[in-house]
Amino acid sequence: MKCPACGKENASDAKFCNSCGSPLAFPGNHDVEDHLPFSNQEDERISPRGEGREVYPQDYYEDRPSKSQKKMAVKIVSLLVALAIVCVLGLFAVKTWKRASLEKAATQAMEEGNYQDATVKFQALYKATNQEKYQKQMTEAHALAQDSESLENAKNLLAQGSYKQALQKLLEVRNHNNGIKQEAEKVLTDLQTIVEGKVDAYNMMQDYSTSIQLLNGLLAVAPENESFLAMKTHALSAQTGMNEEKARAETEAKAAEEKAKKEEKEAASRAKQAKASSNIINTFQYVTSGSANVRSGPGKNYRVNYSLDRGAEVYVYDTFYDGTRTWCNIGDGWISYRTLNGEL
Known part of the structure; x- marks a missing residue:
């Protein structure tokens, strides 16, 4: 059957054109001869009783989707919505799983001391x-x-x-x-x-x-x-x-050293005096100082018996050292050796 709108051939029992979607037969009449021709501007739709007809624009059937197309669109939209929900839920599940996994790893790191x-x-x-x-x-x-x-x-x-x-x-x-x-x-x-x-x-x-x-x-x-x-x-x-002991030891050492020096000096002096004394015993000596006191004993603490002038001659019978000076026994008293040899 040829489509009156676009002229394309269709099956004999087709009701709509496969090319443009225009109706090929009116309701209640399936004979080709009963079909009315369509004008270029509008098509006529006859009621079942033929009592009246409505006029539609030529592109009315071209733009109007079929029921199968509507169902297909609804299915596609539903599928897309379902996929979106699944994706959101999947992302949420993955995010939750990652967070749980990360938290577990962090806790384990704490337990292991990392x-x-x-x-x-x-x-x-x-x-x-x-x-x-x-x-x-x-x-x-x-x-x-x-x-x-x-x-x-x-x-x-x-x-x-x-x-x-x-x-x-x-x-x-x-x-x-x-x-x-x-x-x-x-x-x-x-x-x-x-x-x-x-x-x-x-x-x-x-x-x-x-x-x-x-x-x-x-x-x-x-x-x-x-x-x-x-x-x-x-x-x-x-x-x-330790410091106190050291200071005490140093003091004692110094005192001992001074004492040793003093004793050494005194020993040297005694040795000198002893040598001098041994040389003047039983000898004649002469007063060399301005005057010389003759005392009652070998020391300045003894009383003065008399004095001799410079140049007086004396005979030394014995000597005595009192730690400071040597005294000479001249028979009737003691005279300091210093007044005889010129020492002060």
């Missing part, structure tokens, strides 16, 4: 969710990471003998109340034991200055540490005692 890794993961969770709990966990993990690093540094410094620096790192750890604090306390005890051994060794060598210098450095970091304070007190006391 605090730096845990900090990064909790930070990612906080950025993704903006939840306060992840911010708190991130802060806690960061503090633990810092404490862990300080503790490891303290151990290394202690092994190197840098006791002051090691103590500083340990105090950084102890300022936080977390699980690492107990280990830091143990390392601090080890440090105190090592320092005590060092101080004892210095003290045994009486090198108290080195002991005090070491303890002063540690007390500058921890001024209230009772162990270091006790060691310093002991070292200061020992140093004071």
Whole structure:
């Protein structure tokens, strides 16, 4: 059957043109002969009884979609909506799964002591969710990471003998109340034991200055540490005692030295006087001073019996040294040898 609108051939039992969609037969009449021709401007639609007809524009049937097309469009839209819902749900499920997986990994990192890794993961969770709990966990993990690093540094410094620096790192750890604090306390005890051994060794060598210098450095970091304070007190006391003993020993040594010098001088003087005395006994001597007192005994404390003028001759029977001068016995008294040989 030829379409009266576009002239295309269609099947004999077709009701609408496969090309333009125009009706090929009127309702109630399926004979080709009963079909009415369509004009170029409008088509006529006859009622079943032929009592009247309505006129439609020529493109009315061309623009109007069929029922099958409408159903197909509804199915497509429904499918697209369903796919969109599935995608949204899928994205939500993936996002939830990723967050749960990341949270599990962060918790495991905390349990294993990988605090730096845990900090990064909790930070990612906080950025993704903006939840306060992840911010708190991130802060806690960061503090633990810092404490862990300080503790490891303290151990290394202690092994190197840098006791002051090691103590500083340990105090950084102890300022936080977390699980690492107990280990830091143990390392601090080890440090105190090592320092005590060092101080004892210095003290045994009486090198108290080195002991005090070491303890002063540690007390500058921890001024209230009772162990270091006790060691310093002991070292200061020992140093004071040593200094006093040293000063006393030096004083005694100096006195002994002076005494020895004095005794040596006196011995030399006695030897000289003894030699001089031995040379003048049983000899005649002459007064060389302006005048010479003759005393009743060998010493200036004895009374003066009489005086001799310069040039007077005396005979020496014996001599006596009183520690200061030599006295000569001239028979009726004692005269100082100084007045005989020109000494004052």
